[in-house]
Amino acid sequence: MTATTELTSVNPAAQGQPIIRLTNVTKRFGGLTAVSDVSMEIYPGEVVALAGDNGAGKSTLIKMISGVYKPDEGHIYLADREITMASPMEARSLGIETIYQDLALCENLDATVNIFLGREPMKRMFGVFKQVDRRHMLTESKTVLDRLDITIPNLRRPIRQMSGGQRQAVAIARAVYWNAKLVIMDEPTAALGVPEQRKVHELVKTLKSQRVPVIIISHNLQDIFAVADRIIVMRRGQKVGDVMASEVDGDDLVGLMVGAGEA
Numbered sequence: 718m719t720a721t722t723e724l725t726s727v728n729p730a731a732q733g734q735p736i737i738r739l740t741n742v743t744k745r746f747g748g749l750t751a752v753s754d755v756s757m758e759i760y761p762g763e764v765v766a767l768a769g770d771n772g773a774g775k776s777t778l779i780k781m782i783s784g785v786y787k788p789d790e791g792h793i794y795l796a797d798r799e800i801t802m803a804s805p806m807e808a809r810s811l812g813i814e815t816i817y818q819d820l821a822l823c824e825n826l827d828a829t830v831n832i833f834l835g836r837e838p839m840k841r842m843f844g845v846f847k848q849v850d851r852r853h854m855l856t857e858s859k860t861v862l863d864r865l866d867i868t869i870p871n872l873r874r875p876i877r878q879m880s881g882g883q884r885q886a887v888a889i890a891r892a893v894y895w896n897a898k899l900v901i902m903d904e905p906t907a908a909l910g911v912p913e914q915r916k917v918h919e920l921v922k923t924l925k926s927q928r929v930p931v932i933i934i935s936h937n938l939q940d941i942f943a944v945a946d947r948i949i950v951m952r953r954g955q956k957v958g959d960v961m962a963s964e965v966d967g968d969d970l971v972g973l974m975v976g977a978g979e980a
């Protein structure tokens with residue numbers, strides 16, 4: 718392979734219509750082109766890893782899918798409909814759930830509240846006052862966590878007191894509960910111990926088995942090979958590889974990330 722040719726291969730599992738499709742997407746920050754002319758498609762039930770060195774444009778790319786940035790050029794389609802999102806809330810309402818490294822969970826609130834954040838069920842008191850239905854939130858949270866085989870001893874504990882793995886689990890439970898069409902994870906295991914990393918891998922596989930595609934950014938080759946069907950490699954804002962995980966090894970990936978001949 719050469720540094721200039723994009724390495725691509727076809728995913729045999731990629732059938733039907735992509736859930737999300739980017740065409741020629743570019744994002745600039747002043748004079749710097751963080752993402753340059755990237756096109757990609759994500760299909761139902763696929764786990765796609767986004768790999769690349771620091772500053773390659775991975776986070777910027779997913780932030781355009783999650784409503785944080787608007788592309789300067791190019792288009793984003795959800796199913797066959799072009800979407801433009803004014804905010805991350807709007808992306809969430811379209812079914813695009815992003816789990817950032819800091820998770821965007823509310824530290825001082827408990828797991829149930831975090832699962833329902835911004836979408837709390839209300840009940841009427843005495844037929845007049847509206848109040849958040851905490852009991853409903855608790856039973857629903859228990860159900861979804863059970864379904865994902867996640868054990869959190871006390872759901873009423875603030876998130877702040879939970880381990881990194883438990884937090885990831887709550888964020889994933891939220892995505893599953895709200896029937897996410899696409900889940901994006903930016904470095905989900907960076908701060909986790911080995912058992913917790915395994916749990917996150919299991920959860921990614923659970924999402925996959927439910928046909929929810931996952932885009933996972935990771936620096937960790939073990940992470941990538943543990944969960945990814947396909948790997949998209951970014952270098953200096955450009956997509957330089959789109960390969961099946963089964964067809965490459967770590968050396969191939971590193972070669973793509975740093976550029977053949979530049980390593």
Ligand SMILES: Nc1ncnc2c1ncn2[C@@H]1O[C@H](COP(=O)(O)OP(=O)(O)OP(=O)(O)O)[C@@H](O)[C@H]1O
Pocket residue numbers: 746749750751769770771772773774775776777778
């Ligand atoms: N808000 C911003 N303003 C200006 N430049 C930015 C901004 N966000 C990112 N950049 C620049 O865009 C480029 C791509 O950054 P990005 O965060 O997307 O990389 P990354 O692949 O996620 O890197 P890392 O692996 O370190 O997280 C970098 O050169 C970065 O400095």
Ligand SMILES: [Mg+2]
Pocket residue numbers: 775776777
């Ligand atoms: Mg990043």
